[in-house]
Amino acid sequence: MCRLSAFDFSTRALLNTISTLRYEENTLNNIARRKFLRFLAASPLLAASSSSRLLAATNSASEIDSYLIQSPEQALDVFDFRNLAKHTLPIAHYGYLATGTDGNETLRANRDAFDNYYLRPLRMVNTQHVDTQSRLFGTTMNSPIVIAPAGSQNAFHPDGELATARAARANGNLQILSNVSTRSLEDVVEARAEPVWFQLYPTNNWSVATKMIRRAEKTGANVLVLTVDLNSDSNRIMLGKYIRADSRDCSACHSASPNAMLERKPMYDDTGATLAGFDTSSMTWDFVKRLREITKMRIVIKGIVTAEDADNCVRHGVDAVYVSNHGGRAEASGRGAIDSLPEVVTAVGGKIPVLVDSGFRRGTDIFKALALGADAVCIGRPYLWGLASFGQAGVEKVLQMLDGELAMVMGQIGAKSIADIKPQHIAKS
Ligand SMILES: Cc1cc2nc3c(=O)[nH]c(=O)nc-3n(C[C@H](O)[C@H](O)[C@H](O)COP(=O)(O)O)c2cc1C
Structure with missing residues (x-):
């Protein structure tokens, strides 16, 4: 069994080699399977029987779901990158990327909840020029x-x-860097050639x-995003199952030392942090007050899902929710993030910006959040699928596709700018 923890991931040459081998093996399997199916479908003997026609039809339909793209350009939606990532990554790494808590109930709810809302297109609006430019904290971005x-x-x-930084820069998307990144903030800012959040x-x-x-301030970062939704740990059962299924010896990257995870995370260098220190179950809003006292960076609180906490953010002088x-x-709340958005937007009442993420995969999803009052929509897994599939080129293509889909939906609904997207464009089923 591969020895990894929930936080505990990184690999370079090993990942590359295993990925390449799996990709090639998989591609060969696919080609052989397609040839066999074509042979089956063309066989005069089998063509005579309706059950064989059904067999061929069923197989080609399932092939649609398992089709593997060979270049970013072949992708039709972000799920094409997910399919490839699933087949190329070591199984434990894919588990880290894909899984949620308990039996993945909230993960599924994030997607299902979009079906609770429908769009209301308003016709005959001139949308010859659709503009996705957005503003956050006075900065103009190509896209929300x-x-x-x-x-x-x-x-x-x-x-x-x-790779993510270069892709986001090339496509003009704002980027938030995690402090458990495998590359330092300084290196990311250099790759992007401008500060990040x-x-x-x-x-x-x-x-x-x-x-x-202090280190972030030195790089020019002017926004601090404090994540507050893991203070009491999370039940990553599904991740454990993927790790258990991985038979590789992972000790080269994941040593048994108690702080091994932190040793591979450059933002923790010289901080004196220990894994035991990640127990923040006693944290309260005082932490935010103290943050406010020690930095002039704007403070965004990530992980808010209720009106009560949105109100707390406003009362504690937070700059965005x-x-x-x-x-x-x-x-494992079982509630989709898009369902949390309206109560937060109402509580904030336009005093500060609202960002949202969790489950966004299509232009329609993004449009729905903007119509419900979000100022920006963040994406997680889709760009990581792109990264796993083709590095920088994969991330770039994911961002381009989502921007393009959003622009298309705006045209269909009758909104030529982000400011034109209004509550009347959406309703609850
Ligand atoms: C592999 C992975 C690693 C993540 N690491 C962090 C992290 O370091 N800090 C954080 O605040 N959120 C982290 N998140 C959560 C994302 O910021 C974001 O909330 C989530 O991915 C959005 O949902 P989506 O993946 O369905 O788009 C991570 C998510 C994934 C999938």
């Missing part, structure tokens, strides 16, 4: 789609967060936070 923080990106591609997991040692914030259930990886 933002790269959500995700740790350990070397587990998906040897270039890790550097910095996400902080708190520990119970105040000096760890202070040291990291980030609605998220961590992509179904925090508590």
